[in-house]
Amino acid sequence: MKTDGIGDFVLAVSAIRLLAEKFGEEKLVIAVLSAVAPLARMQFPAAKVLAMPLLSKRRVLNLFAANALRAFPAWLTILREKFSVAVSFRHHRNYLQSFLLFTSGAGELFLTDNMLSHDKKNTRDRVESFLSFLKKNDFVAYPETAILPLDLEANRRVVSSVLGREVLVEEILPKIETRAGKRDGSILFSPLSSTPIKDYPLGSWMRVFGALPEGWKSRPIWLVGSPAQREELGRYLAGLREKGFRESAILETADVAELAGAIAGASLTLTVDTASAHIACACGNAAVILFSGLHRGVYGPWTKNERQVWIEAAEEKPGEGARKKSHWHKAISPDFVASEILRVAGGEGELAARAGIEPAHQP
Secondary structure, three states: OEOOOHHHHHHHHHHHHHHHHHHOHHHOEEEEEOOOHHHHHHHOOOOEEEEEOOOOOOOOOOHHHHHHHHHHHHHHHHHHOOOOEEEOOOOOOOHHHHHHHHOOOOOEEEEEOOOOOOOOOOHHHHHHHHHHHHOEEEEEOOOOOOOOOHHHHHHHHHHHHHHOOOOOHHHHOOOOOOOOOOOOOOEEEEOOOOOHHHOOOHHHHHHHHHOOOHHHHHOOEEEOOOHHHHHHHHHHHHHHHHOOOOOEEEOOOOOHHHHHHHHHHOOEEEEEOOHHHHHHHHHOOOEEEEEOOOOEOOOEOOOOOOOEEEEEOOOOOOOOOOOOHHHHHHHOOHHHHHHHHHHHOOOOHHHHHHOOOOOOOOO
């Protein structure tokens, strides 16, 4: 069970792949949100993917009631299956997710402590404690510190418990497989997240592109985002064309599997802390990610090679005024971002000099 966002699923892909190697991919049932299901099917074509049409926000009914109704067909499927093991890679479980997990009928359950609980007197703790009587379970401590982002380390600990051996760091680093062709020199630009506080402003992005060498204006730039972000992407497209990037266009993707293929086929991904960042890193692609620092150390930053960089604001120095979290982007200059793009793209020297960009060090 991994019923959370696209980026969260990417972080769990290698853990799930280890289970597929142990038990056989055709014997896996993978429960994910409906939006994540196409990516899950692409990664595990022999597995049964259970799409959960759960809402993240209340519409009319109470959110629990609405999601309980939406999850009912999937729950019946879960009840019909005869599982030997149930594994939760969702560490922030709400009441419905706990209920689905503990009533799965599996002989043994593997999961971490619930990170939505804050103390042992919490109602959520009492509910999971009560449900724990239903089956044998192995609760793994959610990490407090780790060399990996904490959710990746938590996945490593859970799958180590299932397999009965210590899973290595290199085994748990996400790797996704796509149907992308040869990289075509294009740039994939994903500037918007589902949490606006994580976004680098439009004007700052345009200054980044304005600082790139003239030769970059002939490169194809594909803007991607969700259907709800289409209007805002249009403003980014207008800004790019005004800067002379005439080969820019909005790329329509049918689902997250197509998005992953587009990212894998691009030569460079420019983005913020969103699903595109995790997909690009998992593909091993060159990527420049502007990081707000929100939830730092839990889901990111992480990289697989030196051509993937997360740029974040330097820590405030003593005597400086306190910087609001929403103002993180003010401490990252567009010129520095442009110089990092050139470095990652392999053109730091001559191209940077031609663009008039001073060499810089990552904050």
